[in-house]
Amino acid sequence: MNPFSYARPSSVDEAIGQFRPDSRYIAGGTNLLDLMKENVTRPTQLIDITRLPLADIEETADGGLRIGALVSNADLAWHPLVEQRYPLLSQAILAGASPQLRNMATTGGNLLQRTRCYYFYDSTTPCNKREPGSGCSARNGLNRIHAILGHSDACIAVHPSDMCVAMAALEAVVHVQGPQGERRIAFADFHRLPGDEPERDNTLVDGELITAVELPPQGFADYSCYLKLRDRASYAFALVSVAAALDMDATGIRGARIALGGVAHKPWRKAEAEAALTGEPADEAAFSAAADILLEGASGFEHNAFKIELARRAIVRALTDAAKGAAR
Numbered sequence: 001m002n003p004f005s006y007a008r009p010s011s012v013d014e015a016i017g018q019f020r021p022d023s024r025y026i027a028g029g030t031n032l033l034d035l036m037k038e039n040v041t042r043p044t045q046l047i048d049i050t051r052l053p054l055a056d057i058e059e060t061a062d063g064g065l066r067i068g069a070l071v072s073n074a075d076l077a078w079h080p081l082v083e084q085r086y087p088l089l090s091q092a093i094l095a096g097a098s099p100q101l102r103n104m105a106t107t108g109g110n111l112l113q114r115t116r117c118y119y120f121y122d123s124t125t126p127c128n129k130r131e132p133g134s135g136c137s138a139r140n141g142l143n144r145i146h147a148i149l150g151h152s153d154a155c156i157a158v159h160p161s162d163m164c165v166a167m168a169a170l171e172a173v174v175h176v177q178g179p180q181g182e183r184r185i186a187f188a189d190f191h192r193l194p195g196d197e198p199e200r201d202n203t204l205v206d207g208e209l210i211t212a213v214e215l216p217p218q219g220f221a222d223y224s225c226y227l228k229l230r231d232r233a234s235y236a237f238a239l240v241s242v243a244a245a246l247d248m249d250a251t252g253i254r255g256a257r258i259a260l261g262g263v264a265h266k267p268w269r270k271a272e273a274e275a276a277l278t279g280e281p282a283d284e285a286a287f288s289a290a291a292d293i294l295l296e297g298a299s300g301f302e303h304n305a306f307k308i309e310l311a312r313r314a315i316v317r318a319l320t321d322a323a324k325g326a327a328r
Contacts, residue, residue, distance in 0.1 A: 002036070008048040012177055012211060015047055019179075019207040025049050027070055028104035030097075031113045039123045040114075040130060054108075054211055057081065063217035066175075069108030069210045073163065074099070076107060085219040088245055091226035092166035098235045108210035110163045111174065111190065115201060115265055116237055117157035118142060128154045129198045136198075144303040145239065148311070149295070150264040155198030156301065159191060159266050160237050166226055168267035169243035169259040172215050178208030191266035198265075220245035220257065225322040228261075229314055238262035240311045242318035252281045258294060258319070263311055270294050282323035284316060291315035 009015040015025065022044040026032055035041040054068040057079055065081060076082055077093035097105065119125045119137035126135035138146055138156050146156040167187050174185040191202050204210075223246040230236040241261035247254040256277040260268040273294035280286035291312045298308045 002039070002042045004043055005045045006048065007045065008051060010051050012052055012054075012209060015049055015052060016178060016207055016209060018045075018047055019209075020045060021206055023047055025209055027106040027109050028072070029109075030101050030105045031109065035114060035121075038121050040121060049209070060214065065215045067107050067213045067215065069106060069212055071107045073097070073102040073105045073107070073110060076163075077102065085221050086166075086170065086215060087221055088219070088224040088226055088243055089163070089166045089170065089215070091224075092162040092228075092241075092243060095226060095228040095238075095241070096162035107163075107213055110161055111210060111213070112202065113160050115155075115157035116145060116160040117155075118145075120157060129157065132197070132199050139301065142303060143301045145237065145262070146301060146304050147264050148298045148300050148304060148307050149260075149268050150193040150266070151299075152194045152196065152198070154196050155194035155265065157194070157198070157265060158262055159201075159264065161267075162226070162228060162238065162241060162261060164191070165241055165259045165261035165267045166243045167213065167215075168269055169245050169257040170215055170219065171257070172213050174210060175212040175214060176204060176208045177211050178205060180205075182211075184214075187267075188269065194265045201265075218247075220247065220322075223248050223322050223325055225318045227314055227318040227321065229310060240307055240314045242311075242314045243267075244315070244318035244322040246277075246282065246319070246322050248282060248323065252279065253277050253286070254279075256290070256319075258290065258315065260294065260311060260315070263298075263307065268294075270296075277319075282319075284320065287316045287319040288312075290319070 007018050024043040026046045055070040056068045058066045077090045119127050120129050125137045147158050172187045225244045228238045228241040238261050243259040245257040256274045273290045
């Protein structure tokens, strides 16, 4: 048992003021407690943020939604405005975890899930995420679930969240507050590729606390689809997932968003693939061309090369289903 102290602040400022280098904020704890049990993370202090006023969902002045960091995944997925305006997000959340975990997991905590890798969770094996410079066991080990895009010599782990894939496609904005004040982070800039610092999953600095996630007014409510391919029908991480969203009129596609999960250290998007769909008819040829662009440079390892073709087919299928519209 690793000893740690516990604090339960009643305001955001108090929580930030209590943070020290080896502290961790905790809310639902659905990932952090697992990491502590496995000795992957050993904080000297837990700061319980569940009393903070961050559990509301509010409409913004421009017609978007501001989601408090403590809103549970279940409450977010089933919120009437989310179901109506952002069905892509609702679908993605309900595709993840289990009802029990969705009741506990929070919006902010979901963003902070550590990347998925057997060796990261096994403290008896070398892992650059746990111990920088020790090596990546997955590269020559069991790597069936690992990255095909954006990986580096230091790390081939993948980001585990379904919710984040949808938020990436929707171009959400993350609100954080820390010792240096408040800032807004575009969702595309929140998570990192591993590079030579795989221990850093995101761009937060010490003491920064996620306070909210803001969704823009455009929710692609009429033409969107979240497709998750996995080894079993429930409670399994994605081998490949696709958040597909289209803006369409009678002549074809006016705009598109595509984000992939299960393939990289962060939700994967490529502006060139989305631009290639603009002005095109919503057909298999256009979707296949976009898939080729999105997967350009993909490379697999001994056990996961199949994910490249799986991802290509998943992109085409998700875009096809999205184009069928809300009445499907």
